């Protein structure tokens with residue numbers, strides 16, 4: 001059956017992988033508010049989000065006959081979720097539920113009650129909880145998610161399929177839209193509109209012309225037409241055609257076992273211009289599952305080459321949805337005349353001085369050992385700016401642009417030195433600005449010494465391409481002050497910078513640092529504020545891992561989570577109990593440790609959900625406790641080991 005579908009695909013149709021489901025999981029009309037393949041940090045969105053009108057408690061039906069293979073409960077991720085094994089072998093996953101039907105609900109509650117743990121990942125015996133197509137199996141909620149909706153996945157094995165190609169039917173008459181095209185120079189002799197920086201144009205109905213020289217890659221901003229939801233969905237297929245070559249990003253399926261980290265590589269999550277564009281490019285030897293190209297795997301896919309004397313050529317972009325709606329845009333790429341392709345060094349660029357001195361230089365890793373550096377510190381009227389490592393004989397002319405002066409450096413070998421930018425002032429003097437001392441490496445470790453204050457190791461398999469990473473050690477005596485948002489963090493000590501922050505990683509980077517602080521200290525990474533990494537100690541050193549790069553520091557968190565007085569909530573208008581005991585918990589340091597935070601009620605530890613979006617610890621038993629006065633205590637632990645407590649009582653009559 002699958003073989004036949006693949007044949008149909010080869011003919012260019014959008015045939016489904018699977019027969020239609022007996023019915024959708026919700027009552028129609030079905031509203032899709034999140035698409036298959038959308039960007040999520042560290043993975044692709046592996047299903048569709050179905051709107052529930054902003055409410056919880058809508059019935060969820062078995063879309064086909066089958067049995068419950070797996071039940072999970074968590075304060076994050078899928079929240080409460082069900083996995084229905086259908087009689088034809090598909091696995092349907094339903095997430096962010098508010099409640100399960102009986103007898104599943106009592107079975108889960110009994111396990112939670114006896115263990116005192118809300119977080120569960122349960123695999124009942126095969127066929128124990130069987131349902132016929134159309135039977136109610138759950139109610140929609142917002143558990144583990146921001147806002148009520150139903151998450152719906154269709155899997156076979158470890159593979160999640162585009163639900164609209166695997167049996168779910170939804171009417172769709174709106175074409176996807178192609179919004180922007182970014183062209184990014186890939187080496188130190190390539191330019192777009194005479195600049196080394198990525199260049200973005202908005203795509204309108206009228207064809208645009210862009211001057212390109214050398215080797216560039218395309219990043220395409222595209223969204224799917226939506227059925228009344230938010231406009232963030234990615235089209236099923238976005239393809240680029242150029243000089244007889246074709247590269248397509250097509251979201252048919254993604255493997256939970258192997259493909260999920262590729263989301264950070266396929267999407268421009270900050271390493272080009274951000275904005276979650278699709279990078280229609282793959283390096284030699286690696287092809288993400290969703291990127292299709294005719295060129296062999298051993299060659300780069302999607303590299304656009306324009307050389308002197310080339311006639312202007314058309315780059316064609318086509319976006320399609322599963323229903324067959326499509327849009328198309330064309331951009332003409334033209335080679336500039338010989339001698340007029342490099343940076344325009346006669347232009348001056350005035351820039352306001354950045355707030356933080358350390359922010360003057362910014363870098364991005366390009367494949368094959370090129371490093372793009374942007375300098376933002378030049379004063380008014382400065383021209384002819386170059387950027388490089390002058391002591392190492394590495395320098396490139398920079399081009400002025402919106403973000404500052406940008407140059408691409410060729411760093412073939414591991415290089416350490418002080419980054420610098422220099423140029424000519426309006427008065428004709430040479431001005432020079434010395435930046436930080438950095439190590440640019442494609443290697444996997446700080447060569448200095450494994451016993452240094454902070455060392456790191458990037459396993460070779462952790463990288464998607466052969467780009468450089470930039471390492472900057474802590475300057476002697478550097479003290480850190482956490483921003484006000486994390487004022488529970490004290491005694492900061494910079495460990496160093498390993499970047500670029502936006503570098504996509506397939507697996508974690510190993511970090512090792514000498515322990516400097518108290519038992520309440522740990523390693524933090526600067527992302528959206530200072531975020532907890534870990535505090536695992538081996539002897540006198542931290543041994544931790546991080547899936548993301550950036551600044552790392554050691555902080556101490558000595559402030560316990562603050563627990564507000566708890567309240568009871570009587571849920572109404574649902575066929576199941578929503579009665580709950582809740583306490584708001586404030587924690588702005590290492591973060592709450594969900595497994596070590598809970599209520600005790602009448603001296604028994606109860607299964608307590610930590611809802612990080614609401615900042616609430618919640619006990620929601622299957623049925624409210626009996627009449628009378630009940631004593632409770634809230635125990636809230638953070639990851640550094642500080643414990644906040646508050647006790648009280650409530651009366652039910």
Ligand SMILES: [Zn+2]
Pocket residue numbers: 034045047048049150151152
């Ligand atoms: Zn979802």
